Amino acid sequence: MNSTDGCTTSSPSGSGLDSAVALFHSLSDATRLAIVRRLAGGEARVADLVAELGLAQSTVSAHVACLRDCALVVGRPQGRQVFYSLARxxxxxxxxxxxxxxxxxxxxxxxxxxxxxxxxxxxxxxxxx
Structure with a gap:
């Protein structure tokens, strides 16, 4: 069982599917999909995502952290802000x-x-x- 910022995955022992399970699990949440959809249109800060999705900053930050930890999004620091975009x-x-x-x-x-x-x-x- 792997866990990163609320992204928990599990697969049969020795199945070799851990990476695929983690990828699909990272995309299995409606909020994370909404974030990915938004970032498909261009980079955004967490504050932008909060305003557009109508969710708490802590919730959005946790989902962005999950996507970042799965290497699906990347952050570009600019001053005190971080602009997120799709990594691939x-x-x-x-x-x-x-x-x-x-x-x-x-x-x-x-x-x-x-x-x-x-x-x-x-x-x-x-x-x-």
Whole structure:
């Protein structure tokens, strides 16, 4: 079990899937996806994200830290501020592929009893765009 700023992952021992599990777990939260979506449009400070997402600064900071620790976002210090941006353009390719897969499966993901949008589970699948 790995844990970094609230990003906890686990996979079967010796499966060799730890990195993939960590990547998909880092993107499995609606707030982190909203941050990634916003950063796809250009860099932003935590204060900008707080204003745009309507969440507490501590919440946004924790999610940005998770994404940063997973090497999905990077910070560019400028004076006393830090401007965050996506670290890798491949992330947008991954999310575009996810959109294609969601379109191809229709309602199958939304109706999933474990993670679908109608699930009572705290982790619900949200469309990226």
């Amino acid at each position: 353009p491949e992330l947008l390719d991954l999310l575009a592929a996810a959109e294609t897969l969601l379109a191809a499966t229709g309602q199958a993901v939304a109706l999933c009893p474990n993670y679908g949008t109608d699930s009572t589970s705290p982790q619900t699948v949200k469309k990226f765009s």
